[in-house]
Amino acid sequence: MKSSDSVTGKRRIMNSLVSIAILTVQKCLRSHIFQLVFIVILFGNVFLILSLEGDGTAVGYFQILVSYTFSFTGYLLAFTAIWLGCFVAAGDIDKKQIQMVLSKPVMKVQFLLGKLAGVCLLQFVLLSLISVMIGLTLFAKLNRKNYPDHDIQRLRKNVLTASRRYSPLANTISTPARDELEEGQKRLIEIPIYTFKTWNFNKLPNLEKNDTLQLRYRMYLNSPNSDDQRSTQGIWWINNPLDKMYYPIPLVVHTGKIQEISLPAEAVSSTGELKIRYENQDQGTQSMLIPQIDGPFIFIPKSSFGNNYVRMVLMIFFKLIFSSIIGITAGSLFSLPMAIFFATSYLIIGVLIVFMRSTFPEISGSLNFLSQAACHIRMLVGYATIDLRQFYVTDLLMRGEFIELSKISIVFAKTIMIHGTLIFLTGSYFFQKRELGA
Amino acid sequence: MKMTKQYFCILCIFMMILPGLISTIHSKMNVIRTQNKLTTVEPLENAPPMMVVTTIMLGGFRGLLADILFLRLQNKKNSENFFEMVQLSEWIVNLQPRFTGAASFLAWNMAYNVSVVCKAPEDRWRWVNHGIKLLRDNALTYNLSDPLLYWELGWLYQHKIGQVLDDANRYYKVALAKEMHRIIGDGDEYFWNELSLAPLSSDQFLLALKNNRSAFEEILFKEKLTLDQLALHFRRDGKFSDSVSLKLRELNILKISDNYFRATWLRDEYRLDPALVSAVLEKYGYLDFRLPESHSLFWAHQGLKLAENDLHIKCERMIFQSLKTAFNSGKLLYFDGSNTVNTMPNVTLCDAVRNAYSDTMKRHGAGNYILSGYENFMIDAVIILYTFGLKEKAEQYLESLRDMPEISEKSRFNKALSAFVIDELSKDINNMSLENAQSTIQALILKAYQSICLHEIERANGFDMLARKVYKNYMSKMANEADINRRGLPEFQHLKVRMLQYFRSTIPENIQQVLDREITKFNQ
Structure with missing residues (x-):
């Protein structure tokens, strides 16, 4: 009997949540600002698709279209999420409609959760529709553009494949290459003239004989910040696991530019290991510098473009959930204009605080009192806010890089599970305390 | 509700009438603006509707938006996201159509900075072309009276495509020749x-x-x-x-x-x-528009009509330099594949080059660089005219050199024509540019064929040997494969075959028969 009561209670809670969510969706759809923003998103995307031309290549066209349309859609939908969150929560409170809801056996938290679910549901539907529209239009436009075959091949190989990135093992620096250097925040590896540096990779997947893997890297002369870059000669030596010999690939490349070369699948041992080394043969007898963030990395095709596309859309959806949480929380605590001001300020501060990092990177004894205080404030605000650009993974999709589930999970856990829940619970607590009868 | 509908109808009618009214007032305002010189720039003409809308809607904020786009462009360039650069450049030019300095910078950025980081010559050419198109198709549309843009456009043709400094310069030359060939065909003229x-x-x-x-x-x-x-x-x-x-x-x-x-x-x-x-x-003589120097000369000529002061000198300099290049190698013999373009001197231009130098010196004085450039041209002209069989003209040019009061080292020219040419050739042989080497070899091969027609096989062999020597000497200076690709000569046999084709087209049929008969002896 007790368990039957509990089930009925849970069902009642769910029913009330669903009812509030449906009412919220209806209210959102009736909002003129929402309608206006939706029309702006639709027409904006149509305008972008019609007017963007790219750099004349299929890859360039694809990249600019994906980048611009999803940035535009993502940020406008995030604005809509904030607006709707504030509008449905603060609007109900300001117009006293909340009292009708709370006169029923509904808790204030349930009210907020229902509102959040409604806004998120609407955002999800909108985002899905727009993503499908962009995806279909993109491929239709690509077909109509009649790019040459080699261009389309390049697009298929470099962008329309989701390749997983493998980093070299740490502590595999071999002599005679000199130790790593530090330049600002970047760790650099220096390869003096006529010396080489070896990198080992492991846990690479088993590949078919005809498969290829891509080696991606970027090297510099003098410094990564220097504009004085030029062509250089060098040799990549690839280890053959069968005879343990290194085989050369001589190259002339332009420093400061990302380079990509294809390696045969046979270079990977049966245990998934790969050894490569670079020998510096620069004609100007200068050292080469490779920042660790610039590789070398190995890329191996992992999944389809569609899979990657869905993952990118999912990340945008997380951004919308987070924006909705901020909007609902602000709306539950303040009047509509104040709530919008608060929510947008919170997100803008989250973005701007990132730029303070270069000015106040770390606390050290050499800083004066004011700088130390600024540093502390920067760190504190950094913990309390979220940079919306964390959700931006479109560049990975454009480069054909696989969007790892681990990355998605970390962003989800950090932003929504920790930050979002904390903000929502704090808001709910103050909302419980808030006197709504006045 | 009824009232609202009425208001709505009135509003719609008003909205329909308004553009017509504004259009009338706007035209009048533009006339007043120009007549009373209220602004420093002329009202935009030929602008597409989208641009007019953004120009009017954004007003003074256009500059701000252009700045933001400029920062983004630089940022994207540094992070090697070049795919946005064309679009951003176009938007910047459209937002600030009168800011020709920005357009010049953006075009130069794409043609020089971005192109060189590309490995494949076709990618490089695409970026050079983007630079040209930005100036020609966007910036020039709204600034037809700005001579700087003409000069910048000419510079891309003269320096980026025409010179041998870029590893892919041959690809550019062939690509331009192919493009123009499709329009103007392959006729000699x-x-x-x-x-x-x-x-x-x-x-x-x-x-x-x-x-x-x-x-x-x-x-x-x-x-x-x-x-x-x-x-x-x-x-x-x-x-x-x-x-x-x-x-x-x-x-x-x-x-x-x-x-x-x-x-x-x-x-x-x-x-x-x-x-x-x-x-x-009509002014300069026939120019082959499949070659870059013709384009640079054309654009410099258009700029010259509008230019003043320094820019006038720059345009004039571009004209005489382009003409000189056209004189040295302005006759396109053939182009093939993606990397082979073979030219020979266009000797008919020699007077035009000389006049261009003289006119510039008259207008702007014989500054050191103009005088030395003129002197070098005259020496080259004497050699080329002589080696191409125009001895009378060569003599006339040498005489002019001797009579030039500005030249200090006169003893160099106080020789007989043949002695002067041999002396200069032997001096030059170790320090020849691609154009000079090519024209000298071609001239010697032509001499060989002329000798064959006169049954002088031994003399022909002598010219042939000399041509081979010049060829070998020039090619021995090539440091590596890349150097050969950048400024190397085609195979010697190739040059000979092409010159034979050219020579055959210039002689009557009976001489052609003699040539065909005698050439077998020569080849033995």
Whole structure:
């Protein structure tokens, strides 16, 4: 009997949540600002698709279209999420409609959760529709553009494949290459003239004989910040696991530019290991510098473009959930204009605080009192806010890089599970305390 | 509710009338603006609707937006996201159409900075082309009276494509030659005068067809094409389809149609107005527009009409330098594949080059660089004219050198013509530019063929050996494969075959028979 009561209670809670969510969706759809923003998103995307031309290549066209349309859609939908969150929560409170809801056996938290679910549901539907529209239009436009075959091949190989990135093992620096250097925040590896540096990779997947893997890297002369870059000669030596010999690939490349070369699948041992080394043969007898963030990395095709596309859309959806949480929380605590001001300020501060990092990177004894205080404030605000650009993974999709589930999970856990829940619970607590009868 | 509807209707009517009213007032305002010199710039003309809307809507904020786009462009360039650069550059130019300095910088950035980081020559060429298009198709549209843009455009042709500094310069030359070849064909000389007389618009073209207009429209109807679609097909194939061509020939309107479509193509896509090209050719002599120096000269000539002070000198400098290049290597013999372009001197231009130098010196004084450039040209001219058999002209040029009061080292020229040429050649042989080496070798090969026609086989062998020596000497200076690709000569045998073809086309049939008979002895 007790368990039957509990089930009925849970069902009642769910029913009330669903009812509030449906009412919220209806209210959102009736909002003129929402309608206006939706029309702006639709027409904006149509305008972008019609007017963007790219750099004349299929890859360039694809990249600019994906980048611009999803940035535009993502940020406008995030604005809509904030607006709707504030509008449905603060609007109900300001117009006293909340009292009708709370006169029923509904808790204030349930009210907020229902509102959040409604806004998120609407955002999800909108985002899905727009993503499908962009995806279909993109491929239709690509077909109509009649790019040459080699261009389309390049697009298929470099962008329309989701390749997983493998980093070299740490502590595999071999002599005679000199130790790593530090330049600002970047760790650099220096390869003096006529010396080489070896990198080992492991846990690479088993590949078919005809498969290829891509080696991606970027090297510099003098410094990564220097504009004085030029062509250089060098040799990549690839280890053959069968005879343990290194085989050369001589190259002339332009420093400061990302380079990509294809390696045969046979270079990977049966245990998934790969050894490569670079020998510096620069004609100007200068050292080469490779920042660790610039590789070398190995890329191996992992999944389809569609899979990657869905993952990118999912990340945008997380951004919308987070924006909705901020909007609902602000709306539950303040009047509509104040709530919008608060929510947008919170997100803008989250973005701007990132730029303070270069000015106040770390606390050290050499800083004066004011700088130390600024540093502390920067760190504190950094913990309390979220940079919306964390959700931006479109560049990975454009480069054909696989969007790892681990990355998605970390962003989800950090932003929504920790930050979002904390903000929502704090808001709910103050909302419980808030006197709504006045 | 009823009231709201009435208000709505009134608003709609008002909104419909408003643009008409604004248009009238706007035109008047523009006239007042120009007459009273209220602003420093002229009102925009020829701007597309989208640009007019953004210009008016954004007002003063256009500058701010352009700044943001500029920062993004620099940021994207540093992070190697080049795919946005063309779009951003276009937007910046459209937002600030009068800021020609920005357009020049953006074009230079794409043509020089971005192109060199690309490995494949076709990618490099795409970026050089983007730079050219930004200046020619965007910036120039709104700033037809800005000489700087003409000069910058000419510089891209003269320096980026024409010089041998870029590893992919040969690819650029071949790509340009291929593009222009599709429009102006492969004849030794193209009749620009005929093109300049072609109708300027579709209406004029249809009027020019006179009685054949309805027959022409019937052809379009049968082919299921509009005039614009026919133009697109013409540009795609470089000619009319066989069926259209046959019907136009039957009506005797093939020539006028062909001229109209080619002239429109040149004007629309390359901004080369045949009338202006004709004027340039009339002034300087025949130039092959498949070669970059002809383009640089054309654009410098357009800039010169508007330029003042320093820019005037720069335009004049570009003109005499381009003419000099055209004199040294302005006759296109052939181009092939993606990397082979072979030229020979266009000796008919020698007086034009000389006049261009003289005119500049008269106007701006004989500064050191102009005088030394002139002296070098005159020496080259004497050698080339002599080696190409124009001894009288060469003698005349040498005489002029001797008479030049500004030249200090006169003893160098106080020799007999042949002694002077041999001395200069032996001096130059170790320090020859690509153009000089090529023209010298070609001249020696020509001499060899001329000797064959005169049954002087031994003399021909002598010239041939000398040509081989110059060739070997020049090629021995090549440091590596990349150097050969950048400024190397084609294979010697290749040069000989091409010169033989050229020589055969210049001699009468009976001499050709002698040549064919004697050449076997020569080859032995």
